[in-house]
Amino acid sequence: xxxxxxxxxxxxxxxxxxxxxxxxxxxxxxxxxxxxxxxxxxxxxxxxxxxxxxxxxxxxxxxxxxxxxxxxxxxxxxxxxxxxxxxxxxxxxxxxxxxxxxxxxxxxxxxxxxxxxxxxxxxxxxxxxxxxxxxxxxxxxxxxxxxxxxxxxxxxxxxxxxxxxxxxxxxxxxxxxxxxxxxxxxxxxxxxxxxxxxxxxxxxxxxxxxxxxxxxxxxxxxxxxxxxxxxxxxxxxxxxxxxxxxxxxxxxxxxxxxxxxxxxxxxxxxxxxxxxxxxxxxxxxxxxxxxxxxxxxxxxxxxxxxxxxxxxxxxxxxxxxxxxx
Amino acid sequence: xxxxxxxxxxxxxxxxxxxxxxxxxxxxxxxxxxxxxxxxxxxxxxxxxxxxxxxxxxxxxxxxxxxxxxxxxxxxxxxxxxxxxxxxxxxxxxxxxxxxxxxxxxxxxxxxxxxxxxxxxxxxxxxxxxxxxxxxxxxxxxxxxxxxxxxxxxxxxxxxxxxxxxxxxxxxxxxxxxxxxxxxxxxxxxxxxxxxxxxxxxxxxxxxxxxxxxxxxxxxxxxxxxxxxxxxxxxxxxxxxxxxxxxxxxxxxxxxxxxxxxxxxxxxxxxxxxxxxxxxxxxxxxxxxxxxxxxxxxxxxxxxxxxxxxxxxxxxxxxxxxxxxxxxxxxxxxxxxxxxxxxxxxxxxxxxxxx
Numbered sequence: 146x147x148x149x150x151x152x153x154x155x156x157x158x159x160x161x162x163x164x165x166x167x168x169x170x171x172x173x174x175x176x177x178x179x180x181x182x183x184x185x186x187x188x189x190x191x192x193x194x195x196x197x198x199x200x201x202x203x204x205x206x207x208x209x210x211x212x213x214x215x216x217x218x219x220x221x222x223x224x225x226x227x228x229x230x231x232x233x234x235x236x237x238x239x240x241x242x243x244x245x246x247x248x249x250x251x252x253x254x255x256x257x258x259x260x261x262x263x264x265x266x267x268x269x270x271x272x273x274x275x276x277x278x279x280x281x282x283x284x285x286x287x288x289x290x291x292x293x294x295x296x297x298x299x300x301x302x303x304x305x306x307x308x309x310x311x312x313x314x315x316x317x318x319x320x321x322x323x324x325x326x327x328x329x330x331x332x333x334x335x336x337x338x339x340x341x342x343x344x345x346x347x348x349x350x351x352x353x354x355x356x357x358x359x360x361x362x363x364x365x366x367x368x369x370x371x372x373x374x375x376x377x378x379x380x381x382x383x384x385x386x387x388x389x390x391x392x393x394x395x396x397x398x399x400x401x402x403x404x405x406x407x408x409x410x411x412x413x414x415x416x417x418x419x420x421x422x423x424x425x426x427x428x429x430x431x432x433x434x435x436x437x438x439x440x441x442x443x444x445x446x447x448x449x450x451x452x453x454x455x456x457x458x459x460x461x462x463x464x465x466x467x468x469x470x
Numbered sequence: 471x472x473x474x475x476x477x478x479x480x481x482x483x484x485x486x487x488x489x490x491x492x493x494x495x496x497x498x499x500x501x502x503x504x505x506x507x508x509x510x511x512x513x514x515x516x517x518x519x520x521x522x523x524x525x526x527x528x529x530x531x532x533x534x535x536x537x538x539x540x541x542x543x544x545x546x547x548x549x550x551x552x553x554x555x556x557x558x559x560x561x562x563x564x565x566x567x568x569x570x571x572x573x574x575x576x577x578x579x580x581x582x583x584x585x586x587x588x589x590x591x592x593x594x595x596x597x598x599x600x601x602x603x604x605x606x607x608x609x610x611x612x613x614x615x616x617x618x619x620x621x622x623x624x625x626x627x628x629x630x631x632x633x634x635x636x637x638x639x640x641x642x643x644x645x646x647x648x649x650x651x652x653x654x655x656x657x658x659x660x661x662x663x664x665x666x667x668x669x670x671x672x673x674x675x676x677x678x679x680x681x682x683x684x685x686x687x688x689x690x691x692x693x694x695x696x697x698x699x700x701x702x703x704x705x706x707x708x709x710x711x712x713x714x715x716x717x718x719x720x721x722x723x724x725x726x727x728x729x730x731x732x733x734x735x736x737x738x739x740x741x742x743x744x745x746x747x748x749x750x751x752x753x754x755x756x757x758x759x760x761x762x763x764x765x766x767x768x769x770x771x772x773x774x775x776x777x778x779x780x781x782x783x784x785x786x787x788x789x790x791x792x793x794x795x796x797x798x799x800x801x802x803x804x805x806x807x808x809x810x811x812x813x814x815x816x817x818x819x820x821x822x823x824x825x
Contacts, residue, residue: 152530154530166600170600190600190713192711196711196716196717197711216619217615217616217622217719218615219667219668220667221666222667224606225588225590225608227591227605227606228606229605229606236614238715238719247714247716249605249607251605262618277604278600278605279604279605307600309604311591311594311595313530313587313591313595315530317531318493320494320497352500353500355543355544356543356545357543358503358504358514358540358542358543360497
């Protein structure tokens with residue numbers, strides 16, 4: 146069994162809504178549900194184009210519902226963290242009165258025994274509505290819509306944007322080569338893997354030679370030198386975003402270790418002003434002492450603090466700039 | 471009957487189908503790509519074009535397909551493409567690409583590690599971001615809505631669904647690429663609780679890690695390399711509107727259109743390998759394809775036996791090709807699908823060479 150590593154990725158999307166979805170979302174804040182005319186059809190929720198022809202629809206909105214009839218339903222016995230309710234509920238396709246198509250939403254019926262195709266449902270609105278499909282908390286059995294909690298009223302301005310936040314916990318495998326490369330960094334070394342066929346020398350615990358498509362393993366390992374050359378760089382002006390701790394412009398450089406065939410990417414520098422940065426500077430690795438371990442950034446590779454100029458003459462190869470891999 | 475300029479399948483390889491693999495996606499691909507080019511009797515250097523189907527949300531990494539290119543041996547540089555779809559659509563792109571006529575061979579891949587995260591949380595990310603994704607609409611909930619529509623229209627019964635589950639898992643016992651197989655009693659299956667009513671556990675596909683690779687070539691090159699190339703004589707895909715509420719869930723016009731465009735009705739289909747991940751989808755897909763009772767459906771066990779998301783459709787192609795190359799059939803079909811409630815559908819007709 147190889148090692149696995151868990152991480153959670155956040156997906157904080159902000160989306161512009163446009164004139165059709167925006168009108169629908171704005172109406173939700175007013176406890177109204179809009180459909181859009183398409184000839185004899187009334188499509189709800191409204192879409193921008195005729196689903197059959199792709200022709201753009203005129204913005205001819207019509208109020209539908211708020212009650213409607215369940216056309217089909219499924220019973221979610223174990224809701225996920227993304228589902229709108231935290232207890233068992235139904236997903237249903239609901240044809241709202243006046244609409245000719247169905248809206249998909251949750252029905253909070255309490256029990257599967259209370260669900261049936263053809264049943265009548267009406268929205269339970271959230272008290273605070275922001276212009277989001279979940280402004281309808283869920284549909285509930287019956288003809289009368291209701292409001293959960295204090296009603297804070299409609300949006301003051303037309304709703305033009307919406308948030309969609311999801312997060313997913315991933316469990317990813319870490320290969321044996323990657324583990325050995327990480328261990329080498331912890332010991333103040335760089336692990337290289339040399340392709341037995343083409344003799345190219347790779348950094349970072351690569352799983353196989355991408356040129357020859359053959360696997361690399363312990364038999365192919367070599368220790369890499371600690372010196373190299375900056376082949377390319379970027380200077381980052383930190384903008385405040387969640388997690389950004391830097392406040393002053395800082396550099397990230399590409400380092401080609403002597404003898405290696407691929408660069409180490411996005412490396413931090415030490416004692417090198419961003420104004421002095423240029424391609425061709427000779428650098429060497431600086432590893433943290435035991436006392437400095439607590440100072441390492443969470444993204445550090447093992448004990449690697451960064452790269453410091455060696456004082457040797459610059460490398461003037463004009464092709465260096467192309468070495469970003 | 472194959473035409474002179476048709477494109478043929480000349481080799482393929484399928485990974486083991488497991489609930490959880492220790493391998494990375496690139497490692498899985500390295501093995502199936504090596505296997506497929508070997509099966510085709512060529513080397514990686516002879517591949518002119520590569521196209522992969524995979525999904526970043528499944529992989530848990532942006533641009534995950536870039537790492538997967540390590541599996542190709544893409545040096546000197548190769549023409550390469552990627553679709554965020556099942557590998558069956560990657561094969562469609564490669565099939566189109568070879569028709570330009572300037573290159574002869576292509577390597578096509580599909581891969582997915584569904585064990586990387588909870589599929590119930592991944593699937594909504596790929597839905598309409600305004601009306602569906604914020605509700606956490608997962609694949610099984612969509613399938614259950616379609617299943618109830620089919621049951622209440624009289625097109626399928628829960629018993630028939632259990633019979634399909636029992637049949638496919640029994641047939642899958644003979645497959646080297648099946649994950650969930652065995653002998654199941656239909657009455658016992660029907661006595662189980664619903665997972666997402668009206669679906670029971672047996673109605674759902676397994677969660678599978680797996681990959682698949684296929685080598686295709688233009689006719690002349692295919693006959694040169696291979697004694698029994700499997701010709702692609704029809705290939706088409708069609709889509710419907712995304713939002714399930716604007717569609718009839720009891721029919722699939724996109725399957726029927728794709729089947730017509732692929733020429734399914736121009737001759738008998740002996741075997742159909744279809745991407746019916748959920749049991750109730752099988753009768754709907756079979757009906758929409760216009761298949762008769764004499765067509766054998768999913769003798770491999772189909773996605774009910776193994777469902778490697780992003781490769782499930784391409785595996786159907788390899789199973790349909792295997793029926794011709796190894797099992798003596800002359801005309802078979804592969805089907806793949808994508809999107810909620812069978813939104814988009816692909817149909818591929820395969821035929822043996824004229825002897």
